[in-house]
Amino acid sequence: MIYLDHAATTPLREEVLREMLPFFTGEASANASASYGAARQAREAIDRARAQIAAAIGALPGEIYFTSGGTEADNWALRGAATVFPEKKHIVVSSIEHHAVLHCAKALEAQGMEIGIIPVGADGIVSPVDAARVIRGDTALVSVMLANNEVGTIQPVAQIAAIAHERGALMHADAVQAVGHIPVDVRALGVDMLSMSAHKFYGPKGVGALFVRHGVHIGRLIAGGAQERGMRAGTENTPAIVGMGCALQLATQHLKEDGMKLSQMRDILMQEILRYILGARVNGSMENRLPGNLHMTLPGANAQMLLMQLDMAGIAASSGSACTSGAPERSHVIRAMGMAGENEADLRMTIGIENTAPQMLQAAREIARLVTG
Numbered sequence: 001m002i003y004l005d006h007a008a009t010t011p012l013r014e015e016v017l018r019e020m021l022p023f024f025t026g027e028a029s030a031n032a033s034a035s036y037g038a039a040r041q042a043r044e045a046i047d048r049a050r051a052q053i054a055a056a057i058g059a060l061p062g063e064i065y066f067t068s069g070g071t072e073a074d075n076w077a078l079r080g081a082a083t084v085f086p087e088k089k090h091i092v093v094s095s096i097e098h099h100a101v102l103h104c105a106k107a108l109e110a111q112g113m114e115i116g117i118i119p120v121g122a123d124g125i126v127s128p129v130d131a132a133r134v135i136r137g138d139t140a141l142v143s144v145m146l147a148n149n150e151v152g153t154i155q156p157v158a159q160i161a162a163i164a165h166e167r168g169a170l171m172h173a174d175a176v177q178a179v180g181h182i183p184v185d186v187r188a189l190g191v192d193m194l195s196m197s198a199h200k201f202y203g204p205k206g207v208g209a210l211f212v213r214h215g216v217h218i219g220r221l222i223a224g225g226a227q228e229r230g231m232r233a234g235t236e237n238t239p240a241i242v243g244m245g246c247a248l249q250l251a252t253q254h255l256k257e258d259g260m261k262l263s264q265m266r267d268i269l270m271q272e273i274l275r276y277i278l279g280a281r282v283n284g285s286m287e288n289r290l291p292g293n294l295h296m297t298l299p300g301a302n303a304q305m306l307l308m309q310l311d312m313a314g315i316a317a318s319s320g321s322a323c324t325s326g327a328p329e330r331s332h333v334i335r336a337m338g339m340a341g342e343n344e345a346d347l348r349m350t351i352g353i354e355n356t357a358p359q360m361l362q363a364a365r366e367i368a369r370l371v372t373g
C-alpha cells in the first residue's frame with residue numbers, strides 16, 4: 001500500500017512502541033498515583049514525558065496537561081476559557097478550524113455564547129486584518145489553528161494572538177497538525193493555550209496534551225480525581241503518555257531533515273499530477289504550508305469514486321469531504337476558501353517519513369490514469 005493519509009494518522013514508530021511496552025505489563029503498569037516503588041516508576045516516566053513535550057514547544061513541564069487527544073484538548077480550551085471570564089460571552093474561531101473546535105463552538109453557542117467567525121482567504125490563510133474586525137473587547141477567547149488539517153496552510157497565529165491580547169482575550173491554537181512537523185514555540189507564538197495530539201507525529205492514538213500558560217486559570221473539563229494537578233481527572237494512560245513524549249522528542253530531533261524530505265516528495269507528486277492532469281490545481285498557499293501536505297482539485301472527477309478506485313489500486317488518500325446521505329459534499333474548508341466549483345473532486349495527499357520518491361511517481365501515474373481515463 002502507498003499510504004498518503006498521514007494527516008489522518010501516522011503509524012507508530014518502532015522505537016516508540018519499545019519505550020511504551022514496559023508500562024503495559026508488570027511492575028511499571030502500576031497506577032502512577034499510588035505510593036509504592038512501582039508506582040513511582042510510572043510517575044517518573046510521566047514526568048519525563050511531560051518534560052520532553054514541554055522542551056519540544058518551549059514550555060515549562062508544569063504547563064503541560066495530558067488529555068485523551070486533540071479533540072479533548074480543543075474542547076477543554078474552549079470550554080475552559082468560557083469559565084475564566086463569566087462576563088464575556090463572545091468566542092472567536094476561524095472558518096477553517098477542525099470540527100473539534102467548530103462543533104464545540106456550536107455547542108457553546110447553544111448554551112448562550114456568541115460565536116464570531118474569522119473568514120479565510122482563497123489561499124487558505126486567515127488574515128490578522130480580518131481577525132481584528134471580529135475580535136471585540138468582550139471576546140473571551142480567540143481560537144485559530146496553527147496548521148490546517150486539509151490544505152496544510154500555516155496561520156499567522158503570533159499576529160492574531162497580539163490582537164487578541166490587546167483586546168483582553170485569551171488565545172488558543174489548535175496545533176495538532178503542526179507539532180512534530182514544523183518548529184513550534186509557545187512563547188514566540190504568544191499563545192495562552194495550545195493543543196497537541198500524539199498520533200499525528202508517529203506516537204500512539206488516544207493521547208494528547210493541552211499547553212496552558214502559567215498564570216492562565218481555565219476551568220476543568222473532566223472532574224474526578226486529583227490527576228494532572230487537579231485539572232484533568234482520570235488514571236493516567238502511562239504507556240500512551242510515555243509514547244507521546246518519546247515520539248515528540250524523536251520528531252523534534254529529525255524535524256529539519258524530515259521536513260526537507262517530505263517537501264521534496266510533495267513537490268514530485270505535485271509536479272507529476274500537474275503534468276498529467278490538465279486543469280488540476282493546488283489549493284492553499286505554497287509558501288506557508290506543512291511540508292507533507294498536497295491538496296489538489298481535479299477536474300471532471302468524482303471524489304468518492306476516485307478514493308474507492310485508489311483504494312483498489314493500493315493507494316490510501318482522502319478527500320476531506322463529508323459524505324451525507326450518499327451525496328458527496330465539499331469540505332467546509334474548501335467552501336470557506338471559495339474554491340468549490342462544479343464537477344471536480346478534492347484529493348488530500350499527506351506524505352510521511354516512510355514514503356519514498358518512487359511511490360510518488362507511482363501514485364501520480366495511478367491518479368492520472370483514473371482521472372483522465
Ligand code: PLP
Pocket residue numbers: 007008068069070071072074098100145147148149174176177197198206207208
Ligand atoms: N485538530 C486538528 C487540526 C486535527 O487534524 C485533528 C485530527 O484529525 C484533531 C484536532 C483531533 O485530534 P484527535 O484525533 O487526537 O482527537
